Amino acid sequence: MRTFIIKANEAHTRPDFKLNDLPGTSGRIDVLCRFLNSAFLLSHGFRKNVRVWLLLYGPPEPPKAIRFEGSRLKVRLNPDERSTARLIVKALKAGGGLREPGKEVEVYPGLYVSNRTFEDVVRLTLKNSAIYYLHEEGRPITDIRFPQNVAFVLGDHKGLSPEDEAFLDGIAERVSVGRKSYLASHVVAYINIFLDSLPNPP
């Protein structure tokens, strides 16, 4: 089981953006669309053993947590950004009236929205997965022996804040896929292919 968690500091928490201009109007929901593509899609296939948490912290009602559960997802995830953005719009609409912090609403089978925080989601994930925080100065991913349930935390284009990093200290091991600073979607594509190559892939 592989979990990917991304904290999107500026991603809008109400569907007030234009599908025709995601980069300019949504607080970079396009980054999240590519993240989902990399996490789930194979050529003519879909990774059922993947869970993705999108943590949206942009205006006007942060946070919103959108969960995609590969083993249960019934709605089709297409590779293009625009159709994936539509799923995020659906989730934000469904989550618009939410007040309770712990309640999760099912948007479609396998797609959920809640007001959970980044910390909530990391703590929840910690119950059954080893957590890794992707960081340029982390331990090389090739040196790590991964257990069967793994979770990876990534920042968006702005990265995680010092407070987020302090929270992760002691909870998540820092791992690195390389020397440069890569786009989140590229890192996830790399991790998936790398994990597939292990003798006992998570």
Next chain:
Amino acid sequence: MRTFIIKANEAHTRPDFKLNDLPGTSGRIDVLCRFLNSAFLLSHGFRKNVRVWLLLYGPPEPPKAIRFEGSRLKVRLNPDERSTARLIVKALKAGGGLREPGKEVEVYPGLYVSNRTFEDVVRLTLKNSAIYYLHEEGRPITDIRFPQNVAFVLGDHKGLSPEDEAFLDGIAERVSVGRKSYLASHVVAYINIFLDSLPNPP
């Protein structure tokens, strides 16, 4: 120097498609947009040592070859699909009147269009690069000693034809990034990060 070549069997060769529905109207130009994203983009950076050839073989005027030259590209390549599709539209417009097979038109500095064929481009690339054909049953990429100039040939979602594969035999070594069939953009993201990790990255 890294070259990535993709043959897109159905990608439209005239800009007759809708930016609002690339997957449904363009013969999957969206695949090419994600391919370019993976080939060139870093987080807050750009790979100048990359060249991409898009070989479009869809209706109505195949082939069209669009070349993105990282070392010279002056127009900004943004990460989202839509803005990248606009560059492809510009190139197809500029290439609309082309008749001569060998002539290449500069669309912007670093962006070129021509009527070159897949075979033309592979032969041209062979002059200064070792060519690898990405194939599930190829030699593991981790086993290969790469020279300084490398080129990777990929198929689109439909893959290369038996004729294309026959042409590549003896020209390109088959290499594999893993056991599954991956999306072209994921493979390119993986290759870039993998090559970066080598002692003397191409």
